[in-house]
Amino acid sequence: MPLLDIRNLTVSFDTSIGLFKAVEGIDLSVDAREVLAIVGESGSGKSVEMLAVMGLLPPSATVTADKLEFDGKDLLHMPPHEKRHIIGRDIAMIFQEPVASLNPCFTIGFQIEEVLRFHLGMDRKQRRARAIELLHQVGISDAEQRLHAFPHQMSGGQCQRVMIAMAIACKPKLLIADEPTTALDVTIQKQILDLLVGLQAQHGMALIMITHNIGVVAETADRVIVQYRGHKMEESDVLTLFEAPTSPYTRALLSALPDNATGDRLPTIGDFSAEPAI
Amino acid sequence: MSVPVLETHHIVRDYHVGRTLFAGGQVIHAVKDATLKVEKGKTLAIVGESGSGKSTLARILTLIDPPTSGELLIEGERVDIIKTGVSKQMRRKVQMVFQNPYGSLNPRQKIGDVLAEPLVINTDMPASERQDRAQQMLKKVGLAPEHFNRYPHMFSGGQRQRIAIARALMLNPSLLVLDEPVSALDLSVQAQILNLLADLQDEFQLTYVFISHDLSVVRYIADDVMVMYLGEVVEQGSREAVFADPQHSYTKTLFAATPRADVASIKARLARRAAEIA
């Protein structure tokens, strides 16, 4: 049985000009110890479908699915008080926009420790020690000092790593990482990816990695889903995706790597026949 | 030779942080000594470790924050935002695309108004023409007319990033500082944006300072490259020179840590992993 099992997920938004379907009929599953990467066009519904799993979409969103199960439990119809103890502990998410996801009014130490208090009931001393350990793990030196910093006193990449520390604080069974390394240089990116893949090996964590970075996909994923305008275009194991991609969209996407530029201009999807058929 | 659009001498920026208002306190040397020059129509790329002072420097270059010491010249004119202030015209000339687009957009302003607003303030264009211009710009960054009346929270991460770029371009700046502007974009949309920036540079001799962690993007877009590490500028030179023969150990580490997306590397990783599990 997969750890997360999603069948026919659809998310639509009520907008001023009518209903907008951001996600249409997505099937997705991930096992313990597995790394699933989701790649795809900007705006294709990657973040929205994961926020649907977390139950964090705004009221203007309507979520339907034939199945939305985590660890055998139905997430779609779970009462909120029950869900509060799963979300953030068993399922954690690294949000795409780290600076916007941290609370500007509290120190980062407080925010990390609050997660530990709420979900694990640790006392003050334990919390402090664990928070420092977590900051070290994500490569923030002078962790003791930094606990007292507010988000605006940290760089973009430092905020992103605080977000990662908060997400792995409770050793989740499933970690959803939405563009977790966009603000990191490749040396720290490598450290973070090693950390995440290490957790996955040690604790049997499942990892869903949303990323635009094809190198990150190549270096971490077991399986890859390619998305375009709310639809799944392709699902392959990682080697097949690079060796013999089946969908024209995937082929076009991979050829837009700046390293593949011929002459002055970079190829875009528009350069490949018409729009991909959905 | 013409006057460089941007020139700095020995820019330093310290932050004073303390646990409380009265006791303790610590100084963070975010930028230690940055001297740089960018000629009209050229692109300087800044790369560097997370937390090395890139965004801090960017805010100084765009007249948002003052340096602790050092000199800043825009089109040969000395600018000191504390002592002499900045003219409105100078502010318009220099634009910035922030690393964190969410935080730089007003949550209560519709995107159409976000884009048209600079024209209201700086020109006497009729409303209908402003609308047209904003619509055109929206299209250029790959968004659709139906996005015109949406609020910032109704977009995906990559869509917001493009809105931030579009807004900066609406003012026809002569110097544009972009802080990780394509980090949230898939390769195809990224290619579209990079092509757009290149076109504008050709047409209007725009000057860019481009901060990025993505070395393939830097290699594609930069004329000159500057490398920062712990607040220090550790390497500076033409793109060819820096990529062909990096001098500083951090730069070398950076190049070596870049993820590999070729089939042989993926096969090697999968084999390593199979061996670990067995």
Ligand SMILES: Nc1ncnc2c1ncn2[C@@H]1O[C@H](COP(=O)(O)OP(=O)(O)OP(=O)(O)O)[C@@H](O)[C@H]1O
């Ligand atoms: N609150 C909302 N109201 C209306 N539309 C929304 C809302 N939130 C998201 N959308 C739309 O849903 C679509 C999917 O958004 P989502 O954030 O999932 O994209 P994404 O695949 O994560 O893209 P990116 O790679 O740019 O982050 C987008 O077209 C977006 O504009």
Ligand SMILES: Nc1ncnc2c1ncn2[C@@H]1O[C@H](COP(=O)(O)OP(=O)(O)OP(=O)(O)O)[C@@H](O)[C@H]1O
């Ligand atoms: N307002 C502030 N108060 C105190 N310290 C700050 C402040 N802003 C930034 N810093 C510190 O200054 C250093 C440089 O930060 P900066 O944001 O310039 O880094 P960066 O190179 O842009 O990093 P990233 O790639 O992670 O975005 C960091 O150590 C950061 O914590």
Ligand SMILES: [Mg+2]
């Ligand atoms: Mg997203």
Ligand SMILES: [Mg+2]
């Ligand atoms: Mg930064």
